[in-house]
Amino acid sequence: MLDDNKFYGFTNDEIFGSIMQNKRFCKAIIQAALPDVNVVSVESIDAQKELGTKSDKSSKSVRLDIAVKDQAGNFYDVEVQVNNNHDIGPRMRYYQSSMDRDTLDRGEPYTSLSRTYLIFLCAFDPFGRKKLRYSFHLYDDEDKSIQLQNNAENIIINSKGSGSYDANLLNLQKLMNDDKIESTGVFKEIQTQIQEYNDDPKRRNLMRTAELRMKEETAVAEKRGVEKGIELGTKQEARRKDQNTVKVLTATIQDLRPEINESDLFKQIKRSVGPDFDLSESDIREIIHQNLK
Template identity: 75%
Template sequence: MLEEQKYYGFTNDEIFGSIMQNKRFCKAIIQAALPDVNVVSVESIDAQKELGTKSDKSSKSVRLDIAVKDQAGSFYDVEVQVNNNHDIGPRMRYYQSSMDRDTLDRGEPYTSLLRTYLIFLCAFDPFGRGKLRYSFHLYDDEDKDVKLENNAENIIINSKGSGSSDTDLLNLQKLMNDDKIEVTGVFKEIQTQIQEYNDDPKRRNLMRTAELRMKEETAVARKEGREEEQRNTVKVFKALKPDATVAEGLAWIKANTDVSLSDEEIKAILSENN
């Protein structure tokens, strides 16, 4: 008996990029995430667009999943987040700042900044509130009627949430969860296109490669995160015991923590000048 082939859904990196290259599909997905915004006809779409400070090679760059501009000059970034790394706030802050730097040239006034929409399509609820859609703006802490008009909006779509009656948003949720869409329309067309991709052997190979790449990147990120935590543990010991020798510090850390850094790495951190 043949083993049933795995279904690669909307959140697969290769499928998501392919679907979002279609201007009509792309506009429908963005519009579903922004029901109160009139998304003007899509003008340009960049997949895996890399942003970063060109003059400073040491700065962390950002690769946007899908960067879109419409004919009104608004800038949209649509990101798929499959794994919850518990960093959604700082991550969105950095993506937003990178978008802003990319749209404003030296000497231009701040009023030239494009209106931006940062949309995260999440396979998890980062806040545990059960909402399908979270929308963020800047307000005065004491008077919510005072809004800081910075022309930026951050949106999170939680595929596990509920509480909306908007048909397009619910269809987007079904798309994210690989649930069958029954009603004829653009989202049904998208799902049909995804099935066609799954039925194409060459496409399946690309999707499998994209999935493996994502798993590898996630594993590397987790490893780097653990190593950074361990380095911080050594730095904390150094700060609390500034008079301890390197040998004493090494012995204490190995005996009392689960730090798995090599002896040479621990010694190097303990020997660093403050």
């Protein structure tokens, strides 16, 4: 059941996508996440940009929330993460690698890779250190003054964190938490725009429809996951039973005929267990070998 009075804030997919389509808003949010970087004018913005592996169409594709290029050729990916699935590290690694593959064509030197900034706006603290902003680069383990210059930076903004005095970053945090922004400026404009989206019946209907569709997709995915888990559990249980069967037969035959070799023992077990046995021949041979040591 959906709440008719629900407020759709900045981290809502539809709201976030709409806000980030505005180049001035988009630049302000990226600049807040990257206070030490001079973000030049935004040239292009792609919402829900899908990246795949050019050389392998069977690889897992990635759909970026907001992919941005500036006039200097730098590439920014801004992602909203509402739920903590405890996979932030591997997820950022895969997104980064997908971005790199998408920006480098066959035959181009690695030095042609664009400078990339991967920004995750998280509604949770993935590390429990209460920092508002986490910034990651590659350094030598023993000497942090040695940095691997790979032109890639990974940023996590933790909306539940603290410890910053940067006004823009604090306003971004308020935006993520739906807290009121008192000061005038671009972040106040963004918040006003979000309120206008919520007050627009047509846009609210679109957001409600999208929310309902997402709930339905989540329910279907969870059902499939449960079914797959049950199926996997059944197969694992059957496999354990098959392994125990081989061990028992091995010990029994060995007791009856102590001089039997592994080859003859394998043939007798194959005849004993029948065609519905789940283990492969190599599995059976390995179990026999372990039990005859």
